[in-house]
Amino acid sequence: MSGMSRIVKTVTNVAFPIVMIYGLYVIAHGHLTPGGGFQGGAVVASGLAMLLVAYGSVWTMGKIKEKQLSVLESIGAFGFIGLAFLGILMVYLYSGLQGNFFNNFLINQDIFPIFNELGRGFGNINTAGVIPLMNFAVGLKVIAGLFAIVLVMAYATRLKGVKQK
Amino acid sequence: MNIIDDLILHSPALIVAIPLLGAFLTPLISKINDKMRNIFVIFIVLLTSAIVLLLANDIYAVCGKIHTYVFGGSSPVTQGGFAIRILFEVDGLNIFMALIATILAIVGVIYSWAFMKENTGLDKYYTLYLLMIAGMFGMILTGDMFNFFVFLEITSIASCALIAFWTNKGKAVDAGFKYIVVSATGALFILFAIAILYGQYNALNMAVLASKIEFSFLDNIALVVLVSGLAMKAGIVPMHMWLPDAYGRAPASVTLILVGVTQASLYGALRMIFTVYGDSLSTTLNQIGDINIELNLILGIFIVALALLTIFIGVLMALKENNFKRMIAFAAVAEIGYMILAIGAALTTIFSAAETDIGTGAMALKGGIFHILNDALDVGLLFLVAGAVYYATKETSLNRLGGLARNMKYTTIFFLIGLLAVSGMPPMNGFASKLIIYESTYQVNPILSIIAILCSILLLAVFVKVFHSAFLGPKQPKFDDVKEVPKSMLLAMGIIACIIIFIGLFPDIVVNNIVQPAVNAITDNSNYISNVIGGI
Amino acid sequence: MIYNIPYIAVVALILIGLYAIIFKRNLIKIVIGITLIESGVNLFLITLAFKQDSIAPIYRGSGSRIMSLPVPHALTLTSIVIGVAVLALMLSLIIHIYKHYKTLDASKIGREKE
Numbered sequence: 001m002s003g004m005s006r007i008v009k010t011v012t013n014v015a016f017p018i019v020m021i022y023g024l025y026v027i028a029h030g031h032l033t034p035g036g037g038f039q040g041g042a043v044v045a046s047g048l049a050m051l052l053v054a055y056g057s058v059w060t061m062g063k064i065k066e067k068q069l070s071v072l073e074s075i076g077a078f079g080f081i082g083l084a085f086l087g088i089l090m091v092y093l094y095s096g097l098q099g100n101f102f103n104n105f106l107i108n109q110d111i112f113p114i115f116n117e118l119g120r121g122f123g124n125i126n127t128a129g130v131i132p133l134m135n136f137a138v139g140l141k142v143i144a145g146l147f148a149i150v151l152v153m154a155y156a157t158r159l160k161g162v163k164q165k
Numbered sequence: 166m167n168i169i170d171d172l173i174l175h176s177p178a179l180i181v182a183i184p185l186l187g188a189f190l191t192p193l194i195s196k197i198n199d200k201m202r203n204i205f206v207i208f209i210v211l212l213t214s215a216i217v218l219l220l221a222n223d224i225y226a227v228c229g230k231i232h233t234y235v236f237g238g239s240s241p242v243t244q245g246g247f248a249i250r251i252l253f254e255v256d257g258l259n260i261f262m263a264l265i266a267t268i269l270a271i272v273g274v275i276y277s278w279a280f281m282k283e284n285t286g287l288d289k290y291y292t293l294y295l296l297m298i299a300g301m302f303g304m305i306l307t308g309d310m311f312n313f314f315v316f317l318e319i320t321s322i323a324s325c326a327l328i329a330f331w332t333n334k335g336k337a338v339d340a341g342f343k344y345i346v347v348s349a350t351g352a353l354f355i356l357f358a359i360a361i362l363y364g365q366y367n368a369l370n371m372a373v374l375a376s377k378i379e380f381s382f383l384d385n386i387a388l389v390v391l392v393s394g395l396a397m398k399a400g401i402v403p404m405h406m407w408l409p410d411a412y413g414r415a416p417a418s419v420t421l422i423l424v425g426v427t428q429a430s431l432y433g434a435l436r437m438i439f440t441v442y443g444d445s446l447s448t449t450l451n452q453i454g455d456i457n458i459e460l461n462l463i464l465g466i467f468i469v470a471l472a473l474l475t476i477f478i479g480v481l482m483a484l485k486e487n488n489f490k491r492m493i494a495f496a497a498v499a500e501i502g503y504m505i506l507a508i509g510a511a512l513t514t515i516f517s518a519a520e521t522d523i524g525t526g527a528m529a530l531k532g533g534i535f536h537i538l539n540d541a542l543d544v545g546l547l548f549l550v551a552g553a554v555y556y557a558t559k560e561t562s563l564n565r566l567g568g569l570a571r572n573m574k575y576t577t578i579f580f581l582i583g584l585l586a587v588s589g590m591p592p593m594n595g596f597a598s599k600l601i602i603y604e605s606t607y608q609v610n611p612i613l614s615i616i617a618i619l620c621s622i623l624l625l626a627v628f629v630k631v632f633h634s635a636f637l638g639p640k641q642p643k644f645d646d647v648k649e650v651p652k653s654m655l656l657a658m659g660i661i662a663c664i665i666i667f668i669g670l671f672p673d674i675v676v677n678n679i680v681q682p683a684v685n686a687i688t689d690n691s692n693y694i695s696n697v698i699g700g701i
Numbered sequence: 702m703i704y705n706i707p708y709i710a711v712v713a714l715i716l717i718g719l720y721a722i723i724f725k726r727n728l729i730k731i732v733i734g735i736t737l738i739e740s741g742v743n744l745f746l747i748t749l750a751f752k753q754d755s756i757a758p759i760y761r762g763s764g765s766r767i768m769s770l771p772v773p774h775a776l777t778l779t780s781i782v783i784g785v786a787v788l789a790l791m792l793s794l795i796i797h798i799y800k801h802y803k804t805l806d807a808s809k810i811g812r813e814k815e
Binding site for chain 1: 175178179182185186189190192193196234235236237238239
Binding site: 311315318322325326329332334335338339341342345346349350353356357360363364369 | 715722728731735738739742745746749772773776779780783786787790791794795797798801802810
């Protein structure tokens with residue numbers, strides 16, 4: 001698809017950072033307010049899709065290759081599974097901690113006491129243990145995955161022979 | 166605690182998590198080299214099967230032992246006595262299905278080493294393959310209803326993308342689309358039934374549901390919707406239209422794991438009917454004269470009727486097919502009908518009061534569950550041979566094949582073994598399980614057994630025709646330079662053929678050690694419940 | 702009576718979705734039918750979480766009204782994610798089918814020739 005007019009491109013340039021900040025806010029506060037990994041990732045992916053519609057799929061495919069998105073997605077997924085595996089491996093690193101897979105190993109322990117603060121902390125990111133870290137990993141994966149889907153679909157259905165401005 | 170004990174303790178989670186980890190790392194590793202990626206995938210699958218064998222050794226050592234694993238905590242109940250955490254519960258039936266899945270996974274990865282070598286986009290293929298294996302293991306090992314739904318959807322999405330892998334032909338993509346429509350609808354039906362059960366009893370755990378369930382009107386609706394959703398995924402007749410297309414147009418190594426996925430959905434139906442709904446299946450619905458009409462009687466008769474229809478349609482449609490793989494797919498539909506026949510016959514008799522009826526029901530269950538193992542191996546071997554013929558000659562139609570036995574000697578022998586096994590001839594394993602099914606269904610009603618034997622003979626006729634027209638006969642000039650298939654494909658087919666012959670010659674060992682714990686685990690669900698909520 | 706309206710909406714959505722899957726021939730309409738069934742089941746899950754006079758299950762600084770059940774909200778979220786993945790897959794397959802067959806009619810594609 002070809003891009004849109006200059007007015008649309010200028011407004012998109014202004015609106016895209018706002019949408020991205022809002023999406024990252026929803027990801028980061030997933031353990032206190034409604035939101036979390038998937039919801040925030042979908043908001044940021046919508047912002048990136050707005051960029052795709054405004055500038056055209058040929059231009060966007062030239063700037064962001066699909067291989068880089070694949071690497072980002074793998075990093076996000078590997079972070080999620082790695083944090084889940086650390087629940088088992090903790091017994092080999094610090095003797096005295098024993099847990100199962102997906103165990104929340106950062107609360108109720110005395111090696112990193114900063115994570116022990118419980119309660120309805122107003123905007124604190126360290127109150128729920130390993131959950132905010134998993135939110136970030138899932139958010140990164142969802143951003144890369146959803147944007148790759150939209151980008152490849154738009155590129156595959158482009159009209160041939162249309163002049164790009 | 167040494168490392169083996171730790172592995173066995175954490176093994177249900179590791180069996181699902183290691184293929185998942187491998188699936189996420191494969192795109193990164195395949196940027197280095199192609200050979201590294203193949204070695205990495207085989208290493209992951211071998212590691213998973215080693216852990217499955219360790220767990221099986223641990224469970225078969227003590228009679229009736231159940232291995233429970235809680236995610237994210239140490240006990241399944243929280244302070245108020247609510248069983249909230251997700252848990253995996255492995256008993257005799259689960260580990261039996263996991264053994265089948267392990268064999269299929271190893272053989273599939275070895276086979277696809279050579280079969281898919283000339284295709285591009287192989288890193289996506291191996292990622293989806295490992296995801297499908299992880300989803301299949303998760304579906305088999307879980308003890309929580311919503312977790313079962315999630316793994317079912319993971320498996321169906323990954324397998325749909327793999328069925329449509331050859332996107333340059335339009336037919337494979339169309340088969341994938343049909344598969345995902347039926348699969349998504351079936352899974353949404355299952356979610357609807359899970360929501361009804363959750364709304365009534367406030368429990369998603371299978372053991373807690375089994376202890377609380379009493380048969381009201383809403384449970385009736387939930388049972389019907391649940392069984393029809395699972396029947397859509399298992400390919401029982403009225404909902405079998407996706408099976409010939411999906412099995413016939415996918416690459417052969419993908420079809421092998423698809424057989425495993427279909428058996429896992431059948432396992433899900435068994436688990437729901439016998440364990441979750443267990444004791445409430447013998448509630449009396451109506452009374453005519455002095456015969457009580459109980460729920461299991463109606464359900465059993467209905468399942469037996471569907472099974473007869475499935476066997477008939479499977480065999481009759483296979484008679485007129487000309488495409489090699491589609492014909493084997495219709496034979497697979499008929500084999501699923503045999504399993505359902507045994508389960509239906511068991512349902513009608515196993516809850517009654519007479520002693521001989523309970524014996525008949527237990528024998529029918531034994532035959533049905535043994536047939537799950539045999540059918541996966543037999544039909545898998547036939548699909549691998551069909552894939553080998555396609556790899557060598559690039560032809561799929563039986564009208565144009567002929568005289569291949571001179572060039573491809575080993576493939577012909579493997580096809581002969583698969584032919585004898587599917588149609589129930591001694592000394593292959595199909596004979597042992599089909600004999601148990603014939604004997605037990607004869608005691609329920611003689612007509613069922615006669616129809617089953619007739620259709621088995623028709624299957625033999627179909628496959629002898631295929632054998633004659635594809636492998637025997639005069640040598641055709643356009644197949645002059647057809648060579649034998651590469652060694653890794655022969656190795657994969659050889660592994661399955663050896664297991665088939667071993668089970669066929671010593672069925673006693675297999676039935677007493679592997680099938681009997683599964684039957685014991687199904688018919689009595691009190692052990693399953695008391696492992697989670699401790700005798701309440 | 703007014704508390705039964707969501708359940709009636711659920712049954713209506715599922716029946717309309719099933720009608721679209723079974724009787725329509727355009728591939729996009731079949732996809733829309735699957736999305737309708739999925740929306741119906743999600744609505745059913747959320748309706749089960751409601752208690753009389755309850756508020757959303759988020760911790761605030763004050764107030765002590767009862768909260769609605771949080772577990773079905775998590776189940777619905779998982780179901781929405783699965784629905785997005787299935788929808789993306791189906792639409793990609795439709796793009797491939799259109800490039801190969803040049804038509805979107807379900808009765809004209811995929812016939813076995815010979």
